[in-house]
Every structure is written in structure tokens, then in C-alpha cells.
Amino acid sequence: MPWNPCYYPCKARACGSGFARCRIGHRRSGKGQPITEPNKGGLLVITRPFPHFYRTVFGDPERQAKDWNAVPGVYLTGDVALRDADGYYMVVGRADDVLNVAGHRIGSAEVESALVSNSAVAEAAVIGKPDELRGEIIKAFVTLRMGQVPSEEMEAALKLHVRGELGPIAVPAELEFMPTLPKTRSGKICAAF
Structure with missing residues (x-):
């Protein structure tokens, strides 16, 4: 991603913005x-x-x-x-991290992006969990922002949010709240739970 602090000030979690010659x-x-x-x-x-x-x-x-x-x-x-x-x-992640849920190909990064777009969520990681009937189910691990409390109501609200963003097939079957998510040395979320 082209980025130069001479053109744009730094912003946490951002990798930059486009500039004149590149759209x-x-x-x-x-x-x-x-x-x-x-x-x-x-x-x-x-x-x-x-x-x-x-x-x-x-x-x-x-x-x-x-x-x-x-x-x-x-x-x-x-x-x-x-x-x-x-x-x-x-x-947010790679598009080729794909889950196969009941024959539907769903990018884990898309589900993570939908979860993180909710104002209550700080970070999210999604994995595929083996399932006899559907091949894989979506399991999400979520860290909430300060002041947000894990609850069944919050879980239902996040699932409803994903349904609205991506449709019913992308709703996590399991959602687990975590205080922090494991990270690699470079600071990326490690989804190998």
C-alpha cells in the first residue's frame, strides 16, 4: 500500500491511503x-x-x-x-483464507471484517471447525472494546450484524468472547487456535 508520512499523517492500524499517481x-x-x-x-x-x-x-x-x-x-x-x-x-486479511460451509465458499476475512465493523468489536478471528453435516462451521473469536460486556445478548447482536452484512450463510455457528487474541511476532492475529 503506498504510504508516505509527507503526504498523510500516521493513523493507528492503517496501512495508508492512495496518492496522486495511484488510484x-x-x-x-x-x-x-x-x-x-x-x-x-x-x-x-x-x-x-x-x-x-x-x-x-x-x-x-x-x-x-x-x-x-x-x-x-x-x-x-x-x-x-x-x-x-x-x-x-x-x-483485514487474505481473500484466499476460504471456508467451505455447506458447499458455500466464505472468506474468513470477510466474516472478520463484518464482525469488526460493529462498533462493539475491537478484534475478531474466524476459523473453520469440522462439522459432519456441513463440512465446516464458522467459529468466531471476538475481543470487545472497552466498556462492552460479553453476554448472550451481545452474541445474538453480533450474529445479527453479520447476517445483515453478509447473509445467513456467513453467520458464525459458534462465537467465543476472549480478553485478547493471540498474535504473531509481527502483531498479526494468529488464528491457529
Whole structure:
């Protein structure tokens, strides 16, 4: 993500914002439509290449064409991100972290993004839990913001929020509140529970 403190001041959790020569789009998974409202998760795309953009991938020359042609006119980064009201981007995770719930492919980052877009949630991690009937079910681990209290009502409200954002198939079957989420050395949430 292009970012230079000379152009934009620092902002916690943000990886930056687009600048003059680069336009960075933010699109909903699979639909290819720009997301204009703030704090909505979607695929992070680049709508115009950087001057130093790669021309090929060593050992996989077709990959560059595939990444550019999946949605016409944009480059798919493979990241799921959201943009706040000030135009800063926060990368939530990878789009290829996909769960198979009853034959439906659901990105764990999309569910995490939907949970984090609720004002009561500070952090979220989602995993697939094996299930005999559905293949996998969605299990979410959530850390609430200061002043928010874990409860059955909060769990129901978060599930309803995800249903409104992504639809009924993406609602976590299990939701567990945690004081903190485990992190890697680099500070990323480690979803290997």
C-alpha cells in the first residue's frame, strides 16, 4: 500500500491511503462494484499500476495476466480491506483464507471484517471447525472494546450484524468472547487456535 508520512499523517492500524499517481479501489467480493461507504469490507484492488509494478512472476508467467483479468481493469491484490471515513485503508486479511460451509465458499476475512465493523468489536478471528453435516462451521473469536460486556445478548447482536452484512450463510455457528487474541511476532492475529 503506498504510504508516505509527507503526504498523510500516521493513523493507528492503517496501512495508508492512495496518492496522486495511484488510484486504489476497494470492491466487494465477486461483484466488482466499488464500495463508497466507510468501514465496509471488500477486496482491495489497484485500478492503475505503479511505475515499478511487476511484469511477471518467476516460474508462473500466466499469474500476472490472471490477477489483472479476474475483474476487468483492476489488479486483485488478494487482500480484504476496509477504508475508514478519512480514506485510510486497513488490511483485514487474505481473500484466499476460504471456508467451505455447506458447499458455500466464505472468506474468513470477510466474516472478520463484518464482525469488526460493529462498533462493539475491537478484534475478531474466524476459523473453520469440522462439522459432519456441513463440512465446516464458522467459529468466531471476538475481543470487545472497552466498556462492552460479553453476554448472550451481545452474541445474538453480533450474529445479527453479520447476517445483515453478509447473509445467513456467513453467520458464525459458534462465537467465543476472549480478553485478547493471540498474535504473531509481527502483531498479526494468529488464528491457529
